[in-house]
Amino acid sequence: MNVVLPEGSLAQTLGLWVAALLTLGVLSYLVGDNPVFRLTQYLFVGVSAGYAAALAWTYVLAPRLAELIRDPGSAWPQAIALALGALMLTRAWKPLSPLARLPLALLLGVGAAVAIGGALRGTLVPQVAASMVSVAPVDYGGGLRGWAYALDAATLLAATIAVLAAYQYHAADRTGPAPLRRVASLLGKGGRAIITIVMAALLAGAALSFYSALRGQFDFLLFGLLGGRGL
Amino acid sequence: MKRVLPVAVALMTGWIVLLDMLLEPAWLGPSARILLEIALVLSACALLYGTAHLGVTHVSRLVRHEPEGLYGAVLVGALLVTFISGVAAPTSGAMTWIFRYLYSPLQATLLGLMTFVLICAVYRVARLHQKRALPVVGLGLALLLIQVLASDTISPILPDLRDWIMRVPVTAGMRGILLGIALGMMAAGMRLLLASDRPYTGE
Amino acid sequence: MTLCPHCKKPNRDEATRCIWCGQSMAATPAEPPATPTNRVQDAAGERRPPPTDDPLAGLEGLLPAVPIPPAPRPARADGEPQPDEREIRDAELLRAIAIEPPPLEPPRPPRMVAQPLPPLRVRWMLYVLVIAAVLIPLISGGQLDGLIRPLPGQAALAESLADLVPEKPVLVAVDYGPSAAAELDAALNGALVQLEGASVQAVFLSTRPEGVDLARQALSRLEEAGTPPGAYCHLGYLAGDAAGLRLALTSLSAALGRAPEAGAAQEACPALLHASGIGEMGAVLVITDDGHVARRWVEQVGARTDAPLLIITTAASEPLLAPYAASGQVRALVSGAYGGLSAASQDPRRTLYSADGFVALWAALAGGFAWGLFGRRDKTERLKR
Incomplete structure (x- = not known):
């Protein structure tokens, strides 16, 4: 679904002026650190954090929660995931905070495995293999061109x-x-x-x-x- | 038990996913998929909690009447408005308005501001004759010139020179750096999967 | 050898600060137990002369309080010098230091390494240079645009898109933020036009939150250009970074759940009927301003699928990805700054996007560099140097 703000509408006109003022507010840093620039910084952090959190809820958590409510029998992996997600909250309360270690351990364990697998198969092996190329001019067709390519490879x-x-x-x-x-x-x-x-x-x-x-x-x-x- | 269980969870889940990635046995695939989905959900939860923590921190600063507290109020207000709009109606005009007229100009101008910072940095490096930075800046300017003038009309050598620089020295240097990054990531990851590092237990 | 009053570790006699804990050696927490002689001294409140066997007895107060170095002891009969008491103490101290690592030093105030900013007058001149570089295409009118030779990556991208078959959809990953929109939008539009020409369905996805709205904007532009709605679909946001990509490689529906824009992924997106995961797509086109996001795509997706991986990225991230293009893991790598020039020139909207601006930027930076290097220095600067 693509939202198009009506051309010439009040929302668009207001938006354009707000955007222009914010642009000038950020550029005001050129005259030195000032309250307007700081305001834009805090506004930026607030909007970006709220935007990312809203997407995390809308695209990841809400659909799975809805699926769990709709069909609890077949959505057991989602149930485990959401339960572990809830356990993360216990970190805020000291007596129960050790419980938060379980989801963190899973997140870090899986993250480490994915990073290792990716680095090994996606970077280390292919890049080392790509470095092991022939430096013989004959393999590049010989002549001056062959020598140039061989020199490049070396x-x-x-x-x-x-x-x-x-x-x-x-x-x-x-x-x-x-x-x-x-x-x-x-x-x-x-x-x-x-x-x-x-x-x-x-x-x-x-x-x-x-x-x-x-x-x-x-x-x-x-x-x-x-x-x-x-x- | 407080330590053993998290270590066991990290090792078991990590090794299942790693074996699935490297060896791809059919019997391990479904388990690895479930673990990946759980990790995906947990990362979203972590993002939500992180955002909540940011909000709470700034509210407490406001309550304590700290000097920057009022800016924190702006941050919390923007966070709440954006989050509520995004959750209530993710594809609505309000969310689009916030993104296009608040978020986009702020992010783009902040990056654009770096151009001014960059030219000041270039001037300063030259002014102070910083021995280590001078070759980087001088060479950077030379490469930029080759890039911006990479035209056959000006000189047929320039486009080929640009391609060669990207293809040979830059590729070789970056390859070495990428290999270093990959080795570092593997070392750090293996420490987690061998339980030498246990950050989840707070150690 | 003296023990530190705080940590009880050995130190040299003349040390004023403990080498282990950094505390002052002078601040003794408790007085040593007084000997009977001392007690007499304290009670009387007067100073007693040193012991009578001291050669300087009676001269106290006349000489400055300078420690007298011990006289060298005679060497042993076998010629080997014998260590004196102080040397033995030093050796013991050295041994203790070698065996036991000292604690971290107490924090010291950081040394000021940052140099001051250029003077305000100079800064404003530099800012004017940058603004002039941005505005120069208004005057020059894009004279250099036609002279720039297309980059090798652009030809590879065009070839890869031309090779696509309509049966297999293409995944378009919009993974950049609004800060890179000015650089990447034109290149993305150019690629989408080519996709439309090849009648290939495009499936949009973002692994970065900001990419979701930028993908919507790209779809709006497609709608405006008259592209039929069935030619593309939008799956929304894929969380989980590398783990999310790894999952989406084999199962998009598991990775996305039933997100609003995806619906039940396959139902809302007919293109996905032919592909259950990213691995079954005809090609993967990633547009990103973050080299590490691109690396993630290469490592998690490119390494495990036969579908060609095509990347459009910013000039800043291009060097990071050059090795992947050289190794063939990335079929086409296009730098946005120059890669979008030809597409931008076909856009009817007026912009400052021009090769003239890039040349002007170089001139501004080179001017700033030369000014810094050869500019006249005032008296203060000369003195500093």
Whole structure:
């Protein structure tokens, strides 16, 4: 169901002006921290928390509760889930607070398992496999192009290893024979240089994203509000 | 018993879900699905309780007449109005109005404000000659230039250079970081599944 | 060696503060039991001369109270120096420190590391640069838009969408917040137009609360464009993060329950009659501004389904996902900032979305950097340096 606020209605006009005032309220931070900016911050936290909680109730808890009332026999997993959810409330009352450990234990146990499974099958194995590529120019068709691709593959592999070595380079435990430590140190320094490039790329991307958000609000103020269109 | 039972629950549920994810035996599938659904419901409950706690904290600040208490009143008011509108009529015009005219401009402008913060940070890094940050900012500006000018008309090399930077050094560096994150997540997860860490018991 | 009056741990004689607990060594909680001599001293209220065997007896008060270092003791006959009493005490103290880890130091006031903000005058100049960068497309009129070459991810996205068959629906995960709407809306619209062209049904879902209303807005735009209502459906909010995705992979109805927008998932959404879980979709298109949310989709869904995973993300998150695109786990990765330019140019609504603005942003940042690096310093700054 898609709600469309009527064009030109009082709700829309009021909304546009409220949105514009809030936009200016947040931008007022440019002149320094002030009560208007703080007000917008608190308002934002309140609305976002209320919005997320309302969705959690509407889309997760209410449907399951309704199902449980409608058909208690077949909805026993929902009954267990909601009962455990209720047990979480006991955390607020000290004599019964140990009971809250059960749902927390389940939540953390399942969460840890899902994270491990995902990291292993979704990142660790495929990314290591993707790093193990041929560095022979013949495999890329030979010639100058083959050499270029082979060089790329070798750089990719070496840089990945260097970044991993950077963790060891920072680690406190630096045992092992001196030549090995020297190689690890060199690789670590190389890894840090690669991480600097990644950070630079992230900075460039972040600049574009921040700018896009600001540009969107200027679009709203210039064309949305003054042009009389909705958001 | 206060400790043994939660540890047993965490280990049992965790290992059932992990084995189902890795080995996918048919007989374990239904149990794992039920556990996942329970975890999903519990995460929603945790979100609700967290929101309630936020509200209670700010109400108590207001009652104690703390300096920022009045702002807390705004927060609690906004929270209650949004929550009640969302629960009473989730797809109503009121909820849409709140989202579009309160939530959206606030979130978007807060992120947009970061552009101003960023340019001040860039200036400051350069002004103070911060040795570690200077290469990151200088390189970042160079990469941004390559990105914004990635046009064949300006130079046929620029688009290829942009692609190469993303494909080789950035991919390699990020791959190393992602592998580190994955290893860290696995280590932290295994500590939970081996009961070395028991945060749910408050230890 | 002196014992700390608070924690009773050994310290050097001259220590003023305990190395174990950080408390002052001077503040002795209780006086030691007085000897008979002391008692006489205290009662009389006068100072007694030091013992007569002291070589400095009688000179008390004439010399400053400086501890006299002990005279070096003669070496043993075998030539090995013998440790004196103080060295033995130090060794004992060192041993105690080595065996027993000291407690955390008492909190110290944090050192001020933050540098002051640029002066107000400079800040305002920088702000003006940013605002000029935002408004520049008003004057330039998007001169550079036509020059930008489409990104490799855009071609891959177009190919993947063209390969879809109408029988299998596509899951569209709207997982971004309003802050990224200006960057991602145009790219999402472009992808939806392509989906409509391929007559593929789109099933909308959000694993982030904010995504629900943004998905509704996208559906409103589809309705406005005249797309028939049967071409898409909205499942609403999927909670539980990774656990929710893992469950939805095999059973969408179990993951969503009977949410209002989903109804009984399959009934309200005819597209789902062909797919009971995300794993059976024709493709999964994720639009997100959060690299970690995208990673979750790759790990929980992409790794377990043959359906191609297509991601539209912000420029800020693109580097994080580059390895997944390089490994083939993500079939197409599009950065919103540039990926949406072509779609935005076809939008009749007037906006400031233009490649000119990106160039102006670079100029502003580079100007700020150069000003910081080479700008004239006033006297105070020179003194600080």
